[in-house]
Amino acid sequence: MAVRPNIAGIDSPEALQSALVAAQYLADDALSTAAYLSLALQKPMLLEGAPGVGKTEAAKALGGVLGRNVIRLQCYEGIDAAAALYEWNYPRQMLAIRQAGEDYLNLYDEQFLLARPLLEALRNPSQSLLLIDEIDRSDHEFEAFLLEFLSDFTISIPETGTVRATEPPVVVLTSNRTRDLHEALRRRCVYHWIDYPDAALEAQIVMARASTVAQATAEAVVASVAHLRAEPLAKPPGVAETVEWAEAATLLNQQGARWPDAFRRSIGVALKDHDDLTYMMPRLEGILPGEAA
Ligand SMILES: Nc1ncnc2c1ncn2[C@@H]1O[C@H](COP(=O)(O)OP(=O)(O)O)[C@@H](O)[C@H]1O
Ligand SMILES: [Mg+2]
Structure with a gap:
């Protein structure tokens, strides 16, 4: 090797x-x-x-x-091999045939090859x-x-x-x-x-990805998301959802929303499935972060 x-x-x-x-x-x-x-x-x-x-x-x-x-x-x-490897560009080949008339034309020239990944x-x-x-x-x-x-x-x-x-x-x-x-x-x-990151690492990811978010908010969101992931959801929130939720709640808070409410109102960036939302809404008490400022 x-x-x-x-x-x-x-x-x-x-x-x-x-x-x-x-x-x-x-x-x-x-x-x-x-x-x-x-x-x-x-x-x-x-x-x-x-x-x-x-x-x-x-x-x-x-x-x-x-x-x-x-x-x-x-x-x-x-998905099949053609989509992954290469395809011949038929429209261009047709056009070239028309333009070439009686002249020689190599239909399998590089210019007609569409390279796929x-x-x-x-x-x-x-x-x-x-x-x-x-x-x-x-x-x-x-x-x-x-x-x-x-x-x-x-x-x-x-x-x-x-x-x-x-x-x-x-x-x-x-x-x-x-x-x-x-x-x-x-x-x-x-x-x-790859597992979900542990709480400390996920908070760091939030801070690295969303500069507006305070550390206390990041930590609070990470803890709430961990609760959500423990529920039987169809679409448990990924790391991107943690980052977005922290960002969205921070924005609402800056515009005057109080803390638990800022998280509740922005829940749609963390949970993006109707059944999950219906299931979680009555259960959010005790899961949402209280004070995060
Ligand atoms: N370790 C990490 N460091 C920084 N950002 C991360 C990390 N893990 C996940 N993310 C964030 O989470 C988002 C979603 O990750 P993604 O790679 O799309 O997930 P997957 O491919 O596993 O479905 C990324 O765009 C990134 O912002
Ligand atoms: Mg992916």
Whole structure:
């Protein structure tokens, strides 16, 4: 296995952690270590966890720290190889046929090729971070195809030939774990489960992301959100919701709303599901922060 202990000057998990924090992503030791190992061992990193725990953002922050372009393949139900690799630009080919008349025309010229994320990453592997986002949304067939791609970083285009990466690009996969991923795919990756941040870290994230929020407000919101996450909700609030709720309540408070009320009135930025709201509204007493100023 090719080991690359130093990439973009990052030579330890601690160095990577400092760089991520400087880029406004507050990574804990476990995530920094997993990310460092994935870089050093040149293996993709698989980040799994509930929606909103910071998986996509972690990949983007890593791209920023490494000075690489983040090329994102957003997976969805029914995604197929063409959407991930390349497509031929039919309208342009048609137009060219009309303009060429009797002249020779290569219909499979580069100019007609639409590179999709996987091909884009292969063409420029040393400057790319390939983010394969929410892979659990795709079906098993697509997952098998991805596994093959991640084994040889080669794409064969029947009309023009084979494209092979000169080195493996940095790859991050994320999954919200709506289904289990194939064993073989996990084996190929450095795996890390991202949990919701602990209270102290989440308060720091709020402060880092929302400069208007007072520390007491951040801490109070974090505690309330922890209560909400313990309830049987369809859409438990993620970290983004914590940040927004703190920001929204702070705004209402600055405009004169009193504290518990400022949180209650802005609950719609924390809970975004009608059933969840209906369930929680009568239960908010005792969950909402009291004094936060
Ligand atoms: N460790 C963190 N440091 C800074 N911001 C974070 C962190 N974790 C989550 N966030 C915030 O939460 C938001 C949602 O995270 P996101 O990456 O979209 O979640 P996921 O991809 O897991 O659903 C991000 O945009 C970011 O503002
Ligand atoms: Mg995401």
